Amino acid sequence: MSVKTAVLVSGGGTNLQALIDAAHAGKLPHADICLVLSNRADAYALTRAQKAGLSAAVCERKKGEPREAFEARMLEILRAHGVEMLVLAGFMAILSKEFVQNYAGRILNVHPSLIPSFCGKGFYGLHVHEAALAYGVKVTGATVHLVNEIPDGGRILLQKAVEVEPGDTPETLQRRVMEQAEWILLPRAVEMVAKELEEKRCRN
Numbered sequence: 001m002s003v004k005t006a007v008l009v010s011g012g013g014t015n016l017q018a019l020i021d022a023a024h025a026g027k028l029p030h031a032d033i034c035l036v037l038s039n040r041a042d043a044y045a046l047t048r049a050q051k052a053g054l055s056a057a058v059c060e061r062k063k064g065e066p067r068e069a070f071e072a073r074m075l076e077i078l079r080a081h082g083v084e085m086l087v088l089a090g091f092m093a094i095l096s097k098e099f100v101q102n103y104a105g106r107i108l109n110v111h112p113s114l115i116p117s118f119c120g121k122g123f124y125g126l127h128v129h130e131a132a133l134a135y136g137v138k139v140t141g142a143t144v145h146l147v148n149e150i151p152d153g154g155r156i157l158l159q160k161a162v163e164v165e166p167g168d169t170p171e172t173l174q175r176r177v178m179e180q181a182e183w184i185l186l187p188r189a190v191e192m193v194a195k196e197l198e199e200k201r202c203r204n
């Protein structure tokens with residue numbers, strides 16, 4: 001049985017789309033995307049989920065709500081769907097050590113740089129590309145890694161380099177990194193981890 005997978009999103013959801021397309025192309029035989037969970041009600045990723053006929057849920061952190069309470073609500077939703085593996089695909093919230101322990105070795109994240117460059121707290125979305133351009137690097141890229149209690153600190157699974165081109169803006173660089181790296185690496189890594197988890201399940 002394939003591994004029940006939730007994709008966690010906050011925004012446009014192009015990485016979610018890459019996963020949906022990979023699933024339709026038969027490239028995710030070991031992962032079953034059973035839920036898309038957004039921490040923002042206005043995320044376009046939710047429309048993508050709906051168009052693909054996937055179950056979707058919204059769990060926003062209320063104003064002043066302690067992180068533990070927000071994470072407990074997320075956990076409840078994930079458990080209700082029998083989720084075994086999480087994929088952070090543009091999910092813009094940092095998860096606590098306690099939350100991560102519930103899915104140790106079963107949470108993947110895609111980050112738009114070559115970790116350990118331009119990563120950690122404050123480095124997310126377009127800011128990562130702004131920082132790369134400000135530094136003047138000639139090569140950047142994307143990383144898919146396992147999530148642990150350190151932001152962007154878990155074991156690296158896959159990485160791919162992408163050239164910075166003269167005249168790049170954060171937006172043009174972001175698009176190139178997505179096209180040439182993120183949308184390729186993320187489905188590959190998801191299938192890789194799901195296959196390992198399924199094999200482990202068969203052995204036990």
Ligand code: GAR
Nearest residue numbers: 011012013014015090110112124125
């Ligand atoms: C992607 O570039 C992803 O790598 C990045 O946000 C973007 C989300 O785009 N994630 C982070 O920066 C996490 N630290 P998407 O919603 O179109 O997939």
